[in-house]
Amino acid sequence: MKSLIAICMIVAAASVWAGEKPASSKPAPVPVSGEVLEVKNVPNFTYLRLKTKNGEVWAAVVTAPVKKGATVTIENYSAMQNFHSKELKKTFSTILLGRLGGSAESAAGSAPAGMPEPHVLGAANATLGKEKEADDIHVPKATGDDARTVAEVMTKGAELKGKQVQVRGKVVKYNPGIMGKNWVHLRDGSGSAADNTNDILVTTADETKLGDVVTAKGIVRTDKDFGAGYTYKVLIEEATLK
Numbered sequence: 001m002k003s004l005i006a007i008c009m010i011v012a013a014a015s016v017w018a019g020e021k022p023a024s025s026k027p028a029p030v031p032v033s034g035e036v037l038e039v040k041n042v043p044n045f046t047y048l049r050l051k052t053k054n055g056e057v058w059a060a061v062v063t064a065p066v067k068k069g070a071t072v073t074i075e076n077y078s079a080m081q082n083f084h085s086k087e088l089k090k091t092f093s094t095i096l097l098g099r100l101g102g103s104a105e106s107a108a109g110s111a112p113a114g115m116p117e118p119h120v121l122g123a124a125n126a127t128l129g130k131e132k133e134a135d136d137i138h139v140p141k142a143t144g145d146d147a148r149t150v151a152e153v154m155t156k157g158a159e160l161k162g163k164q165v166q167v168r169g170k171v172v173k174y175n176p177g178i179m180g181k182n183w184v185h186l187r188d189g190s191g192s193a194a195d196n197t198n199d200i201l202v203t204t205a206d207e208t209k210l211g212d213v214v215t216a217k218g219i220v221r222t223d224k225d226f227g228a229g230y231t232y233k234v235l236i237e238e239a240t241l242k
Contacts, residue, residue: 042087045062047095048061057094061100074100137189139189140168148165148167149188153165158222170211185200186214202235220235
């Protein structure tokens, strides 16, 4: 995935930054260990240049008190190509987006209280990943020929693949700044939690907040694999919110 506008750092790759859960169970990558040669902290994340047995490599994790000279281990990572960080104004030819292993945490010191388990595609704020209770959601369907309910999109993904749809729903989870996008989960009262048809993921450049009722207009994608076991059978991408 090229031109990642801002460090995801989610809707989907190694452990729990965004609060997203893996949809499949692929084998975790072999952990990478090395000496920290350089540390760059930006809001919510820590970039590390490591000296490993196979050469130097960059990695990024949720903000952690890692010090130069420490030996750390990066686990449950996803290797990203041409990853661009707005904060650092730097494009990494390859970077490992993952979490610090237990040995790394010992070398770095205790993680800040309340720090969520890092997720390669997750947002940095522990509160943003909390899902809002949605038992009593009843949101009217959007209007227009391309209007669909959440359940319709989730159950007719193959038929709607590549097509534009409008879905109106309530924001029950919001994770901003994941891989240069904001990740929004919508529910409208349709579908069932039993078969995962009551909730749809929408990626967008637009901002929103928990509890907002929005209409998302975007393109239906299917079988999207973000790496490290994080796949989505159906989602809506390139969306605008109103």
